[in-house]
Amino acid sequence: MVLTGMLISTVLLATDPYKYTVDITSVQDDKIYVELQAPRVKKKEIVFYLPKIVPGTYAIADYGRMVSELKAYDKKGRELTVERLDDNSWKIQNAKKLRKIGYWVEDTFDTNKEGPGIFQPAGTNIEEGKNYIINTSGFFGYFEGMKKQPFEINFVRPLDFYGATGLRPVVEGGLAGKISLEATTPSADNAAVDKFEVSDYDRLVDSPLMYSKADTAIVRVANTDVLVASYSPNNVVSAKEIAATMKEVLEAQSKYLGGKLPVDKYAFIFYFTDQPVTSYGALEHSFSSLYYMPERTIAQMNQQLRDFAAHEFFHIVTPLNVHSEEIDNFDFNDPKMSQHLWMYEGMTEYFAGNVQVKYGLITPDQYLQKMRGKIIQASGYNDTLAFTVMSKNTLDKHANQYGNVYQKGALIGMALDLKLRKLSGGEYGTQELMAELSAKYGQSNAFEDDELFGVITEMTYPEIGEFFAKHVAGGEPIPYTDLLATAGVDLTTGGTTEVYSIGISQNTITLAQHNDKQMLAIANAGGLDEFGKALGLLDGDILYKMNGKEIPGLSELNSFMGAQIQNQPNLETFSFTVIREVDGEKKEMVLSTANEKITASLPLGLSFNANATPEQLALRKQWLEPKQ
Numbered sequence: 001m002v003l004t005g006m007l008i009s010t011v012l013l014a015t016d017p018y019k020y021t022v023d024i025t026s027v028q029d030d031k032i033y034v035e036l037q038a039p040r041v042k043k044k045e046i047v048f049y050l051p052k053i054v055p056g057t058y059a060i061a062d063y064g065r066m067v068s069e070l071k072a073y074d075k076k077g078r079e080l081t082v083e084r085l086d087d088n089s090w091k092i093q094n095a096k097k098l099r100k101i102g103y104w105v106e107d108t109f110d111t112n113k114e115g116p117g118i119f120q121p122a123g124t125n126i127e128e129g130k131n132y133i134i135n136t137s138g139f140f141g142y143f144e145g146m147k148k149q150p151f152e153i154n155f156v157r158p159l160d161f162y163g164a165t166g167l168r169p170v171v172e173g174g175l176a177g178k179i180s181l182e183a184t185t186p187s188a189d190n191a192a193v194d195k196f197e198v199s200d201y202d203r204l205v206d207s208p209l210m211y212s213k214a215d216t217a218i219v220r221v222a223n224t225d226v227l228v229a230s231y232s233p234n235n236v237v238s239a240k241e242i243a244a245t246m247k248e249v250l251e252a253q254s255k256y257l258g259g260k261l262p263v264d265k266y267a268f269i270f271y272f273t274d275q276p277v278t279s280y281g282a283l284e285h286s287f288s289s290l291y292y293m294p295e296r297t298i299a300q301m302n303q304q305l306r307d308f309a310a311h312e313f314f315h316i317v318t319p320l321n322v323h324s325e326e327i328d329n330f331d332f333n334d335p336k337m338s339q340h341l342w343m344y345e346g347m348t349e350y351f352a353g354n355v356q357v358k359y360g361l362i363t364p365d366q367y368l369q370k371m372r373g374k375i376i377q378a379s380g381y382n383d384t385l386a387f388t389v390m391s392k393n394t395l396d397k398h399a400n401q402y403g404n405v406y407q408k409g410a411l412i413g414m415a416l417d418l419k420l421r422k423l424s425g426g427e428y429g430t431q432e433l434m435a436e437l438s439a440k441y442g443q444s445n446a447f448e449d450d451e452l453f454g455v456i457t458e459m460t461y462p463e464i465g466e467f468f469a470k471h472v473a474g475g476e477p478i479p480y481t482d483l484l485a486t487a488g489v490d491l492t493t494g495g496t497t498e499v500y501s502i503g504i505s506q507n508t509i510t511l512a513q514h515n516d517k518q519m520l521a522i523a524n525a526g527g528l529d530e531f532g533k534a535l536g537l538l539d540g541d542i543l544y545k546m547n548g549k550e551i552p553g554l555s556e557l558n559s560f561m562g563a564q565i566q567n568q569p570n571l572e573t574f575s576f577t578v579i580r581e582v583d584g585e586k587k588e589m590v591l592s593t594a595n596e597k598i599t600a601s602l603p604l605g606l607s608f609n610a611n612a613t614p615e616q617l618a619l620r621k622q623w624l625e626p627k628q
């Protein structure tokens with residue numbers, strides 16, 4: 001890998017691209033300056049946008065909030081009139097004269113700005129002299145009606161920094177000497193320029209970068225060069241270690257996909273944090289995925305790393321190669337959601353587990369435990385809400401059900417796989433289905449959202465159409481017991497037991513900002529157990545005290561809760577002090593109830609039936625072992 005020196009390749013852009021320059025060598029007040037040499041605008045006035053949302057996150061981000069002091073200039077450097085319309089858009093007057101726009105961008109990782117929290121893998125980071133996460137949606141905008149034009153992006157970076165990305169640079173380590181921006185001038189001695197070109201705004205948003213001192217490794221898997229880049233602030237884990245564990249997963253994935261990976265270059269970009277985390281994860285792109293995870297040793301995070309990486313990489317199948325029009329023609333500022341999260345996220349998550357058991361990375365018993373976990377987790381969500389309806393409304397009404405895509409979504413994948421294999425005598429399962437759909441559509445042909453179930457039914461069996469109608473487009477729960485029995489797997493539930501409850505669980509709480517502090521809040525009151533309901537907790541309640549004791553910050557939360565639970569049998573009444581908004585005013589109130597045990601179901605179990613019939617054994621083999 002070249003760190004400095006010139007590397008010129010021959011991507012030529014059509015005339016009149018957007019030309020962006022970002023100077024990461026000059027950070028001021030935690031902000032970076034971005035300058036755009038604008039393409040020719042043919043209208044009298046034009047709106048400049050940063051995205052409200054990007055593909056794959058299924059949540060509003062409002063990236064424009066991070067932009068300040070946006071100014072527009074004509075050829076002679078005179079300022080044009082700019083009106084900020086809302087968080088994400090600016091109207092520019094006299095736009096035919098527009099030549100240049102400049103603005104400052106702050107990062108999302110440590111912002112105090114009001115508005116939605118941005119999932120870090122889709123966010124931006126400016127840690128001066130250490131690390132820069134450039135999710136391009138947080139730095140670069142587009143003009144109304146002009147997102148299909150090419151983009152040229154220049155990064156002025158410190159000499160010893162490396163830009164990890166799935167893009168191929170047009171120039172790597174070019175001279176910074178001639179660059180002078182409206183607000184900064186990089187020092188030519190200590191800076192270099194990397195230049196990238198992409199065909200349009202969609203491709204730009206699909207291409208994150210991470211700048212830091214290089215810690216990279218390259219592995220070759222089948223036909224693909226895979227770059228692993230890591231930023232571990234305390235050097236707890238290295239790119240080389242990650243690459244070694246990833247290689248095995250990717251080799252299994254290439255076999256799962258028929259012996260070849262669908263891209264020739266791919267980048268896994270890892271940012272590890274030593275700060276306390278409330279959530280972490282990754283986001284997929286066509287040629288890369290970006291990970292935000294707590295900094296731990298390779299041994300501590302090995303399995304999770306594999307699960308995450310397998311999931312993100314399989315997104316190359318869907319939505320990247322099989323998707324609906326809503327995603328193909330993605331509207332960054334007025335998004336329309338598709339009904340098919342069961343496929344984009346659910347099938348992807350199902351594949352990420354199934355590939356590991358098929359190629360021996362986990363044992364069949366471990367795999368059953370994974371699926372068991374998903375059945376249990378899914379039971380915390382609304383099981384009679386049709387998945388298509390949830391999917392369509394995931395930005396607003398059903399946002400609190402989104403997490404079920406990784407649980408029930410994957411179980412829909414499993415159900416389809418077992419059903420298809422049963423109907424086809426083992427020959428045809430979800431692997432074959434997704435391969436056929438990829439061949440039919442691919443990256444540039446979208447399906448119509450309403451037609452997908454019909455298309456799949458046509459390709460397969462009428463019974464599959466019935467399954468979709470009942471269990472995906474309808475609200476009928478999936479009969480897991482009968483379904484798993486076809487592969488000789490017993491699902492057991494062991495009756496009920498009496499336990500103490502604290503009323504809340506992972507599925508019913510979220511984090512809320514209150515007086516500059518992150519506090520627990522109720523997010524899914526409908527999912528509370530009978531104790532939580534008896535307490536009278538409501539959505540939006542911020543949890544301030546538990547049995548009179550102030551609930552501490554996140555880093556001490558586990559030990560606090562542990563002590564509370566231990567002491568619970570000694571209590572006569574149990575209480576939460578909450579902060580609740582009443583008629584627009586925040587009020588503190590104590591909610592209490594008698595501290596009595598509630599009836600809870602005993603945990604569900606999955607096990608292989610030792611007396612399975614030859615037919616069940618055959619299906620089990622087709623489900624969990626590679627095709628011979």
Ligand SMILES: [Zn+2]
Pocket residue numbers: 284311312315344345348
């Ligand atoms: Zn995903």
